Amino acid sequence: MLSAMEANMTTRFPRIASYLIGALAAASTAALAQTPPLATSGVVSTSTTPTAEVSTTELVGLLAAPGTYVFDARPTAEFAVSHIPGALNVAQKPGTDLAEYISDAHEIDRLVGGVKTAPIVLYCNGPFCGKSKRLAVDLQAMGYSNRKRYQLGAPTWRALTSRAMVIEAEAVARVYRLDRTARFVDARPPCTAHGNGWKHVLPGSVNIQLGEVVVAKDDGRLPAEDHNTRVIVFGDSGAQAKALADSIAANAFHNTVYFDGTWDDFRAAAFPNRRGAIDDDDDEPR
Numbered sequence: 001m002l003s004a005m006e007a008n009m010t011t012r013f014p015r016i017a018s019y020l021i022g023a024l025a026a027a028s029t030a031a032l033a034q035t036p037p038l039a040t041s042g043v044v045s046t047s048t049t050p051t052a053e054v055s056t057t058e059l060v061g062l063l064a065a066p067g068t069y070v071f072d073a074r075p076t077a078e079f080a081v082s083h084i085p086g087a088l089n090v091a092q093k094p095g096t097d098l099a100e101y102i103s104d105a106h107e108i109d110r111l112v113g114g115v116k117t118a119p120i121v122l123y124c125n126g127p128f129c130g131k132s133k134r135l136a137v138d139l140q141a142m143g144y145s146n147r148k149r150y151q152l153g154a155p156t157w158r159a160l161t162s163r164a165m166v167i168e169a170e171a172v173a174r175v176y177r178l179d180r181t182a183r184f185v186d187a188r189p190p191c192t193a194h195g196n197g198w199k200h201v202l203p204g205s206v207n208i209q210l211g212e213v214v215v216a217k218d219d220g221r222l223p224a225e226d227h228n229t230r231v232i233v234f235g236d237s238g239a240q241a242k243a244l245a246d247s248i249a250a251n252a253f254h255n256t257v258y259f260d261g262t263w264d265d266f267r268a269a270a271f272p273n274r275r276g277a278i279d280d281d282d283d284e285p286r
Contacts, residue, residue, distance in 0.1 A: 044127045044151040051136040051149045056160045068119040073131040080171035105138035116143045126153035158254040164245030167257040169269035187235035187244040213247045231256040234266040
């Protein structure tokens with residue numbers, strides 16, 4: 001549909017209007033085509049104070065190669081619910097509060113063996129989050145010279161990589177108990193559940209196989225009308241869960257995480273006080 005200005009130009013100057021509208025359309029198409037590489041190679045600031053930044057593309061490369069320590073500078077409970085695969089987390093700096101949260105740089109010092117040249121990348125909750133900046137200042141004061149920040153943070157990682165994040169065991173029971181909107185997805189073959197008389201199925205979960213993600217959006221197994229829904233994927237192994245979780249994330253479910261462990265580990269995490277099989281008639285919180 002033409003805007004009022006475009007309609008007026010088309011009436012009074014048809015040839016010029018046609019040219020301009022075509023040029024604008026071409027420019028818009030070109031800009032959209034360039035968005036992914038520009039976005040993934042961008043940073044929040046080119047300033048090196050207090051610490052230089054890395055782009056999403058650079059962080060992907062650093063995570064794929066051994067030797068770089070990537071630290072999530074958020075509180076441990078937040079890290080446990082959803083974090084970049086391969087990232088580490090340390091306790092809160094003693095004497096600080098949640099409003100101005102700072103991770104304990106001395107814990108990082110211990111984990112990297114006191115090697116001041118160790119390559120370290122910090123991230124937190126995105127462009128307006130100050131946690132990684134405050135931690136970078138503390139590391140600088142301790143003499144760590146090879147530190148960088150991924151200031152785009154966890155939210156941008158989800159948006160730009162279409163990769164699922166990881167949920168830790170200590171967060172599974174909390175999410176299962178408290179988040180009634182969360183969708184728990186079982187990546188195991190259906191025969192696993194059938195073969196055990198449905199005694200090893202998480203109540204309230206849905207089963208989706210790797211090639212079924214698009215179909216699952218149509219049949220309701222995935223919440224196609226709310227892509228912000230938390231999706232938690234588990235399976236026989238972390239690799240199985242990750243493959244399905246990444247496929248779900250690539251279908252615009254940006255709040256997708258996977259459990260990097262076995263079904264037995266996941267069951268123990270979901271029901272820390274339970275022993276044995278899960279029964280359908282158990283009085284579960286969901």
